[in-house]
Amino acid sequence: MVQTLLECSGITKSFGGVPVLKGVDLRLEPGTVTALAGENGAGKSTLMKIVSGQYSADDGTVSVHGSALAPGNPRDAVRHGVAIVPQELASIEDMTVYENLFVGRELRRGPFLNRRAMIAEARETLGVFDVAISPTARMGSLPVGLRQIVEIVKAARTGARVVMLDEPTSAISEREVEGLYRIVRRLRDQGVAMVYTTHKMAEIRAIADRVVVLRDGGLILDTPIDEVTDDEIVTAMIGRELDALFPQRPEPGTDTVLEVRDLQVDGASGPVSFSVRAGEIVGLAGLVGAGRTELLEAIFGARRSTSGSVQVRGRPVKRNQPAAAITAGMAMVPEDRKLNGAVLSMSVLDNGSLPRLSAFSLAGWLRGKARSTAVSDVMSSVRLRSRGLGQEVGTLSGGNQQKVVLARWLTGDVSVLLLDEPTRGVDVGARSEIYRIITEFAANGMAVLMASSDMPEIVGLSHRAFVMRAGQLVGELDRDALDHPAVQESVFRLATALDEAPTDAPENQEAAS
Known part of the structure; x- marks a missing residue:
């Protein structure tokens, strides 16, 4: 019988009285990749932050090899071999690759840093994973995909037995994805339990041994990947049949x-x-x-x-x-909404009126009430989920960001x-x-x-x-x-x-x- 490496039991969490996780159970085995799937807001990131000690659960326990982790204690999670690579990377871009690998665990010779030893060990560690990066390269000079791989290698170098990746392909190219898969498989073969959060079916099929689906904070599906179809996974994620994704086409x-x-x-x-x-x-x-x-x-x-x-x-x-x-x-919704579609640091109101500012101007002055009314109406028509017109677009989910980019054209x-x-x-x-x-x-x-x-x-x-x-x-x-x-x-x-x-x-x- 395969021993459980990490176990979550009855994990419950609420924010402001709103339940985010509802009694979730999860077991991870050594040498497996578990795809943690679900829509935005399903509770995936919250669960991983509880496991890594960044959040405390309202109820339930997390244990590694039967030893319970201290709630809300990242250091205890690290001591038990639990590491997380977040979607927003925590690497220090002005430091070198080797400095990032050893941050907080620097090698010393007496009172002085032993840079030569750290560079040599970093080169050896990167070589083990077939990562062709110079240890002395500045992190900020690397593409996002390679920075991400350095973060994963860093977790492995510290002896992590559980490595969790939060939406790891959200900001990397297709070529970099293959490099990521290679590292994940290498760690799996070394007996590491990997958790890979995603909502992309192609990634689930390419990398996972097991798929776990959360929906509205509850555990909906937990099964080996070869015992479930794509349609069943999608249905578990969205709560309805795949065919219901597409509305009837108008004549x-x-x-x-x-x-x-x-x-x-x-x-x-x-x-x-x-x-x-x-x-x-x-x-x-x-x-x-x-x-x-x-x-x-x-x-x-x-x-x-x-x-x-x-x-x-x-x-x-x-x-x-x-x-x-x-x-x-004409209206155009570009491929990269974050680069060419929306200004993430601006509000829903400002983004919603960008294409047609002149329509809301009179003698060089913005007609604030007319602009707010028009933008509010079009955002309501696409059922935008936000805290209001003043919310920064960058804080919205990907789907709601896209709604803003679509709806703003409707003001004309x-x-x-x-x-x-x-x-x-x-x-x-x-x-x-x-x-x-x-x-x-x-x-x-x-x-x-x-x-x-x-x-x-x-x-x-x-x-x-x-x-x-x-x-x-x-x-x-x-x-x-x-x-x-x-x-x-x-x-x-x-x-x-x-x-x-x-x-x-x-x-x-x-x-x-």
């Missing part, structure tokens, strides 16, 4: 709202032509680098196009001028909505609300053009979809094609030119003969 109209003709995006291999009708949701599928983002930005005027035309309701829109696109009735007339990865970084439950908002926009007559790398999203929302490759449209899928079981294979073949024969094949055959 599109007959009037063309957006018309793109021979638009040559700077850097694309050829021009693009298509149209979108009122009430229609058109998807843009393709591989990374296919040119979907570039096309949306060019239509909106935020990326240079060298020729062609864009029309909204039959009227031409000046190319390369976002202000002209906004005036014509919008005919065309351009969406770039509309649910990236948004948990499963919040996705359902985003999808509802998008379909409501379409039902009100907007033409929606949506780029997404999530095929279920393309299939679930779109009336039809285009496949892109090298900046061009290489295929169109109608509703019947989107409903076909082999739709993913069809998209992949179009996106990779898998079915296209090499252009020099006839010449090669003649030469061979």
Whole structure:
């Protein structure tokens, strides 16, 4: 029988009288990766902070090898081999890698720091995990993914037997994710019990031996990963069937709202032509680098196009001028809401009025009441969950941040909505609300053009979809094609030119003969 390494029993926690955890039980075994899944607000981070001693539970116990941890005592958790790598990294960016690895545990020779010994040991430790980082590199010079790996190695170097990672891929690239997986698997093979919080199905399948799902503070699912389907995990997370994620698509109209003709995006291999009708949701599928983002930005005027035309309701829109696109009735929700979509340090009110400040101005003065009323109305229409218009957007959940970026365009007339990865970084439950908002926009007559790398999203929302490759449209899928079981294979073949024969094949055959 496998011995339990860490056990949580009946963990209960409330904040301000609001229950966050409701009698949660959790057992971790050595040499396993447990995916702790759930929507934002499910209680995942709170549970990990209780285990690591950052919070005290109102009721319940945490024990390691049968020895109870002192509540709310991080040092006791560390002494028992429990480490946490938070979503917001705690590394000291102005210090070197080796200094971060040894902070609080410095090697000394008499009264002096033994830097040579620390550098040598840091190099050896990093080498054990196949991490190609110089120990003398400044932490702030490393990408987020490598800084995260240093934090994990630091936990392992201190002898941690339980390592908890809180949303570890939220701010790193796909290439860095593979490096993270490699470190997690290495620690698992060394007998460490790993906890990996996420709401991404691909990550759960790629890394977990077991999946635990929290919903509304309660334990809903706890099972080996090979004994549960994706649909069952999602249903446990959101409390309803996966099909309920996507609302019924509205019937599109007959009037063309957006018309793109021979638009040559700077850097694309050829021009693009298509149209979108009122009430229609058109998807843009393709591989990374296919040119979907570039096309949306060019239509909106935020990326240079060298020729062609864009029309909204039959009227031409000046190319390369976002202000002209906004005036014509276009709205754009960018891929990276934190970088290009919302100003995180500003309030909901300020973000909600950013695209149309002139509409709330009179003789150079803001009409405060009119602005507050308009922003309040549109935020209510998307069911924004916030403490009020004065709350900083950066303190909202990912789903509510995206609602702010979507809703702020509704303070004016919008005919065309351009969406770039509309649910990236948004948990499963919040996705359902985003999808509802998008379909409501379409039902009100907007033409929606949506780029997404999530095929279920393309299939679930779109009336039809285009496949892109090298900046061009290489295929169109109608509703019947989107409903076909082999739709993913069809998209992949179009996106990779898998079915296209090499252009020099006839010449090669003649030469061979």
